[in-house]
Each structure stands twice: as C-alpha cells, then as structure tokens.
Amino acid sequence: MNFKNGLELETLCLETGKSIAQICIEREMALTGWSEETIRAEMRKDYDVMRLAVDRALKEELHSMGGLLGGEARKLQDRLNAGPTVCGPWMSKAIGAAMGVMEVNASMGLIVAAPTAGSCGILPGSLLTSAEQFDWSEDQIIDALFVAGAIGLIITRNATVSGAEGGCQAETGSAAAMAAAGIVSVLGGTPRQTLDAAATALKNVMGLVCDPIAGLVESPCQKRNALGTANALISAEMTLAGIPSIIPFDEVVDAMYKVGKRMPMELRETALGGIANTPTGCAICSRIYQ
Ligand code: SF4
Numbered sequence: 092m093n094f095k096n097g098l099e100l101e102t103l104c105l106e107t108g109k110s111i112a113q114i115c116i117e118r119e120m121a122l123t124g125w126s127e128e129t130i131r132a133e134m135r136k137d138y139d140v141m142r143l144a145v146d147r148a149l150k151e152e153l154h155s156m157g158g159l160l161g162g163e164a165r166k167l168q169d170r171l172n173a174g175p176t177v178c179g180p181w182m183s184k185a186i187g188a189a190m191g192v193m194e195v196n197a198s199m200g201l202i203v204a205a206p207t208a209g210s211c212g213i214l215p216g217s218l219l220t221s222a223e224q225f226d227w228s229e230d231q232i233i234d235a236l237f238v239a240g241a242i243g244l245i246i247t248r249n250a251t252v253s254g255a256e257g258g259c260q261a262e263t264g265s266a267a268a269m270a271a272a273g274i275v276s277v278l279g280g281t282p283r284q285t286l287d288a289a290a291t292a293l294k295n296v297m298g299l300v301c302d303p304i305a306g307l308v309e310s311p312c313q314k315r316n317a318l319g320t321a322n323a324l325i326s327a328e329m330t331l332a333g334i335p336s337i338i339p340f341d342e343v344v345d346a347m348y349k350v351g352k353r354m355p356m357e358l359r360e361t362a363l364g365g366i367a368n369t370p371t372g373c374a375i376c377s378r379i380y381q
Contacts, residue, residue: 092118096245097286097340104282111276111285112234115241134233137203141192141215144202148191155197157379159309164191178321181224185324186317189216193313206243206252209308210266212316214239217270217323227277235273242269242289249341250348254301255360257351263312263319264299264347267292270323275330283335290336290343292326297343298350300358302365305376311366 092114094100103114119130147153148164155161167187170176176183189212196202202211218239222232246252246265254262268289275288296319304310330336336343357364366372 092121094118094241094245096249097289097344100241100245101282101286110234111241111272111282112237115237131230131233134236135229137205138229138232138236140201140203141219144192144195144200144211145188145215145219147200148188148194153194153198153200155194155307155309156199157197157305157307157309159304159307159375160190160197160313161194163313164188164194181220182321182324184223185216185220185320187216188220189213189316189320190313192216193309193316197307197309197313205239206247206265206269207254207262209254209303209312210252210263210316210319212313213263213266213319213323214270214273216316216320217267217327218273221274221277221324221327225278231277235277238276238285239269239273242272242286245340246293246344246347250344251351253360254303257348258299258354258359259301259315260293260296260299260347261351262301263315264293264296264322266316267296267319267322267326270320271326271330274323274327278327278331280331284330286340287336288326288330290338290340291329292322293340293343293347294336294338295322295326297347300354300365301360302358302367302372303360303362304367304372305379306360306362306367307379 094103116127116130153161164187171183192212192215196208196211204211205214218235251257251261252265271288271292272285276285
C-alpha cells in the first residue's frame with residue numbers, strides 16, 4: 092500500500108476500491124506491524140491534543156513568548172456570541188480555533204505540529220469545526236486526519252512543508268491542502284476530488300512568503316493560520332460543488348516547490364524580508380532582543 096504521489100494514491104484507490112484513509116491505515120500497519128485498532132488509537136491521541144488546545148485557548152489567558160499575540164481566540168468567540176459575524180458562525184468559529192491553537196503553540200503549550208508548528212492551527216480549526224458542524228463520528232474525524240496525513244506525506248516526499256525551504260505557501264499552504272482533502276474525503280468526495288481540494292488550497296496561496304517578525308512563529312503566522320483555515324474550507328466547498336482543479340495535484344506540488352526554490356532567502360523564515368523587515372517589524376525585533 093505504498094504511493095509516491097497523488098496519481099499513485101488515486102490509482103491504488105481505484106484498483107482496490109479502498110478509501111484514501113483505509114490505504115493510509117494499511118500502509119501504517121505494514122510499516123509498524125501494529126493492528127488497525129492501535130493505529131487508530133494513536134491518531135486519536137493527536138485528535139485529543141488538537142481538541143484540548145482549542146479548548147485551552149478559549150478558557151485560559153495565554154501569553155506568547157514574544158508578546159505579539161494572546162487572547163485572539165477569545166475575542167473572536169466574544170464577537171460570535173454577541174451577534175452576526177462577517178464570516179458567518181462556522182467560519183468565525185473555525186478561524187478562532189485556529190488562532191487559539193497558535194496561541195497555545197506560542198506560549199509553549201502542547202500542539203500537534205501537522206505539518207509544522209507554524210501551521211498547527213489549520214487542521215484543528217477547519218477539521219474540528221467541520222466535524223462539529225456535520226456531526227461526524229470520532230472514526231470519521233480520524234479518517235479525515237489520515238487523509239490529511241496522506242497529502243502531507245506526498246508534499247513532503249516531492250516538495251517541502253517547511254517555510255524556511257519553500258516559504259509560507261509550503262507551510263500554511265500545505266496545512267490547508269491537508270485539511271481541505273480531509274474534509275472533502277469525509278463528506279463523500281472521490282479520491283480525485285480529494286486531491287483536487289488539496290491542489291486548490293495550495294494554488295490559492297502560491298508565492299506566499301515566510302516573514303515572521305523577529306523570527307518568532309507569532310506574527311504574521313497566527314493570522315496566516317486563520318487564512319489557511321478559511322482557505323481549506325473554501326477549497327473544500329468549491330470542490331464539493333463540482334469545481335475541479337484545472338491543474339492536477341502532483342503538478343501543483345511540483346510548481347509550489349519550484350516557486351519556493353526561487354524565493355530569495357530573505358523571504359524564507361530569515362526575518363530579513365516581508366513584514367519582518369518593515370520599520371515596525373524591525374523596531375519590535377530590537378525591543379524583543381534588547
Ligand atoms: S510566516 Fe513563516 S514561520 Fe510564520 S507560519 Fe508562515 S511559514 Fe511559518
């Protein structure tokens with residue numbers, strides 16, 4: 092049950108009649124020698140960490156190490172509770188959850204770095220909110236996480252999920268692709284549609300640079316996680332409406348990697364370009380390191 096890219100994964104699904112989640116679970120079984128039950132239980136631990144991080148950000152006053160963020164999840168929740176929101180209730184809830192998980196990360200709390208710590212809010216924000224909205228069973232949430240894992244694995248094998256290597260497109264873009272695929276798969280999308288959702292999410296942020304102020308994974312990272320969550324939901328919605336990706340997933344991954352490699356090093360997590368290099372960004376950096 093091995094696959095190197097999206098085409099091989101889709102072919103495996105068509106030849107065996109199995110879902111992407113099932114193929115991923117069987118791949119893990121072959122690699123570890125564990126039972127399906129154990130492998131699902133391991134993924135459930137990740138799900139629990141994600142859930143607890145969202146809950147924690149809504150309950151506690153969290154302070155980031157660099158002092159650039161804290162309390163955003165609760166502000167969004169307060170606004171949601173106060174009345175209509177610009178984004179609508181589910182989107183507002185999703186981006187609030189994503190920002191909350193980033194607060195936990197920036198205050199050195201426990202998160203699931205899927206695919207990285209800098210993008211850790213996107214899977215919980217979009218998947219857990221979708222699970223609540225559509226009343227998914229725990230098994231369906233676990234399936235969505237395995238599908239997300241398949242997309243992350245393919246991107247890692249053929250490109251990168253690292254902001255330092257490929258810019259923020261590679262980090263938050265990959266997380267959005269993973270989440271969009273997980274949502275589409277659980278909501279009945281075909282393997283092709285699942286890959287299309289991932290392709291759409293990656294395309295939507297192609298060229299996005301990595302420019303954290305003071306080199307800390309706080310700003311603009313937290314807001315990019317909100318954007319990534321919205322990107323995942325938008326990409327899933329378009330795909331499930333029957334709007335395909337014109338460019339196949341594997342080609343998009345390849346294009347994203349090539350764009351990343353052409354980015355100057357100032358725009359790849361060095362804090363020497365983008366918003367990190369604005370007068371305010373530089374002043375904040377000086378204050379933090381004085
Ligand atoms: S700006 Fe850089 S460090 Fe921040 S989330 Fe994007 S890739 Fe990660």
